[in-house]
Amino acid sequence: MSQVNNITNELVSIRDYLRWGVSEFGRAGLFFGHGTDNAYDESRVLVSHVLNLPFDFEAELLDARLTIAERESILSLLERRITERVPAAYLTREAWFAGLSFYVDERVLVPRSPIAELIAQDFEPWLSGIYPQRILDLCSGSGCIGIACAYQFEDASVDLADISLDAINVADINIARHELSDRVRAVQSDVFEWLAGERYDLIVSNPPYVDAEDLADMPMEYHREPALGLASGPDGLDITRQILRYAADHLNVGGVLIVEVGNSCVALDEAFPNVPFMWLEFERGGHGVFVMTREQLLEYADSFA
Numbered sequence: 398m399s400q401v402n403n404i405t406n407e408l409v410s411i412r413d414y415l416r417w418g419v420s421e422f423g424r425a426g427l428f429f430g431h432g433t434d435n436a437y438d439e440s441r442v443l444v445s446h447v448l449n450l451p452f453d454f455e456a457e458l459l460d461a462r463l464t465i466a467e468r469e470s471i472l473s474l475l476e477r478r479i480t481e482r483v484p485a486a487y488l489t490r491e492a493w494f495a496g497l498s499f500y501v502d503e504r505v506l507v508p509r510s511p512i513a514e515l516i517a518q519d520f521e522p523w524l525s526g527i528y529p530q531r532i533l534d535l536c537s538g539s540g541c542i543g544i545a546c547a548y549q550f551e552d553a554s555v556d557l558a559d560i561s562l563d564a565i566n567v568a569d570i571n572i573a574r575h576e577l578s579d580r581v582r583a584v585q586s587d588v589f590e591w592l593a594g595e596r597y598d599l600i601v602s603n604p605p606y607v608d609a610e611d612l613a614d615m616p617m618e619y620h621r622e623p624a625l626g627l628a629s630g631p632d633g634l635d636i637t638r639q640i641l642r643y644a645a646d647h648l649n650v651g652g653v654l655i656v657e658v659g660n661s662c663v664a665l666d667e668a669f670p671n672v673p674f675m676w677l678e679f680e681r682g683g684h685g686v687f688v689m690t691r692e693q694l695l696e697y698a699d700s701f702a
Contacts, residue, residue: 511683
């Protein structure tokens with residue numbers, strides 16, 4: 398307790414705690430990849446959360462003197478980030494995706510997909526100007542992709558599907574948070590197994606795609622996330638194979654499938670050498686996302702069988 402008192406006596410301003418966080422995060426060798434990519438931004442997320450300030454609060458506030466209670470709360474959160482290696486989003490119970498705020502906890506992955514960039518572009522030119530009436534966010538986790546799609550396509554109905562009941566419960570929280578229960582629903586399903594008869598104009602999926610070797614080598618922060626949302630067999634493609642095999646049955650004529658497989662893109666090309674996957678490029682970073690039409694899925698159905 399005396400050490401805490403010493404620190405809170407010496408560090409009195411927002412700037413002090415941001416600087417302390419950067420120094421201690423660096424000393425502890427933390428990994429950043431769950432909404433931030435550096436120690437300063439990670440510290441700022443935690444400090445602004447305690448103070449109920451926006452992440453981009455005014456620079457004039459940096460030298461504001463904090464109360465003892467505020468100092469102790471900030472210090473506690475920064476120290477938890479260090480000792481527990483918990484991503485900041487789990488500590489604050491909030492993550493941002495496509496400019497929207499989402500509730501997250503350890504039951505779901507922290508949102509970080511480059512698919513947000515595609516949503517902002519209306520998935521063009523892949524939808525060819527067609528307005529999707531029904532959208533499926535498959536392996537939806539927190540529901541961030543599907544809910545962002547509901548904002549982008551204001552008349553569309555959206556299903557969020559995940560095998561994890563825990564994830565469905567978190568998705569329900571976010572549906573309520575964004576007041577979208579009239580157009581968005583969360584459905585428990587093992588890939589397409591419990592979606593019999595459902596068809597969509599657009600299926601978007603960020604499924605588990607981490608292979609066994611990569612999963613074992615991941616920093617501790619990733620092991621705080623549910624393994625069910627990351628691991629997908631020896632080559633990372635167990636779930637993706639199921640999606641490719643059955644997606645055509647759940648797409649309307651002219652429908653489009655978009656799937657993120659991250660680093661497993663190499664394994665996917667090797668597994669299906671005769672399939673010309675269209676790999677997308679991103680201005681804001683990210684890779685390993687492919688697009689296929691229903692017609693292409695049918696054309697290469699024998700490869701996926």
